Amino acid sequence: MTPKEAIRLAINGRTDIGQVRDENEDHIGWYNHPSLPMGFVVIADGMGGYTGGSKASQIAVKCVTEHLETLPTSTFQACTPDQQLLVIHSKILDALNAANAGILDAKVSAPQLANMGSTIVLALVWQDKVTIAHLGDSRAYLWNKDGLCQLTSDHSLVQEMIDSGSLTVTQARSSRVRNHITRALGVTEFIEPNINTYALIQNSLLMLCSDGLTEYLDHGELEFVLSTHRPALECCYRFISEANEMGGKDNISVGIIEYTLENKVSVSQANISVPAPSSAPVEDVTVRKESRA
Template structure:
């Protein structure tokens, strides 16, 4: 089997204008298994409401993912594991939605709160992404940048119907109006898609505090050129703040690299066959 390496990093920032950070981010990479995830939520709902909503959602999803790598999962076939991952994400997001609704019911102060969410999970070379709202996931590799999520927003519907262009959407007065969120209704439907990665890649998850300022071309330029790759999160935050930072900004990067087993074996054989350097004796010079 190929040797897979996963590394993650994340950062959230209050920005230049807001008085509170209503974003939440969680990330993790296992030291023992090729398993990693990123969770990002962008809350809404007034003072403390948005921050509470995103924190509840991110922590609930994180709890479900942390509970995944048990003997039952590890003993399943790859096909079964993929089905379990999908079911776990659905269950996690439904649980987060219920937790938000319960909090709203017991505390009227949070009556208007809700949150977006985007989750990416890697297991070996299998990538699965779930999202609700306008927080996004992107994949970058040698073929360029691919947006993995489609915003649940008013402007995205206007783009799809041909009413406005992507450029016009950036300036629209309703660009922050989302059509789907956690904590709003009893039932919630996340959009879930999966892919099998076939080459080294970078995965970016972010809130609209970043994409408000950086379009897909700017994002691709950073992912393609900024190294170390995991430090792109700091570059993204700095760029968004430099350009105005009107909203909270969150970004998470997952670096996926795969080395073929044959290549690993060849490297090991080369190392064992390499001639040893002759012993060298170092003497102090005689005075």
């Protein structure tokens, strides 16, 4: 296990309205613990038209942030690593279910917002591991010296078509149904987020984004910026600038966690491995839990 003092986290994020939309329906939140190797980024991309999308994503980020900031209690810190991992997964599920319930409640009290909902993606770093959770087509990536790896697989119609072999990745970028998502917050009483944990065994960048970025930049272009642009946290601004220059048809949000091992130490994986860099999404395990009223 890597000593706590050997890990340094730096976090930054930005959201932008883009060049076409009248309102920014994205929200972003992040947190970096002042003394522990713990931090997170969460991005929500709202849907449901004017006002509704913004409201849904705001509720989502607020609920998740409030839940996750309270994670590193003294009881949590006294747990074994395996127990801590179970607590992290449970905390994330509670946060997502609270966000889902919050959006559903808001729709009941304001019928004009009946069609609102939100995608969500989050990355939570604790010690030498990162836990990723998502619903929808907002994404998480890992970049290190071995290359760029997409850690999430979109919950969308075009991703299902890609997986079935009926559509190529290139064709998906111009498909008329590319914005049709199959999972989101605030749509159904029950949610099915994907949650996975990976070991961080070397200096890495974790990048989260809404589809306003991946609409324009493909895997290779994302990797080029992350591998060449420094300071690393300023990649947020570079990505948004490039997406806007290429049209900025949607809101654009980007968050980055810079994970640095400051000492030359051996890091054990504890039976959790980082997936090999690839342009294809990694396989992950679906977790189902009932929403709380």
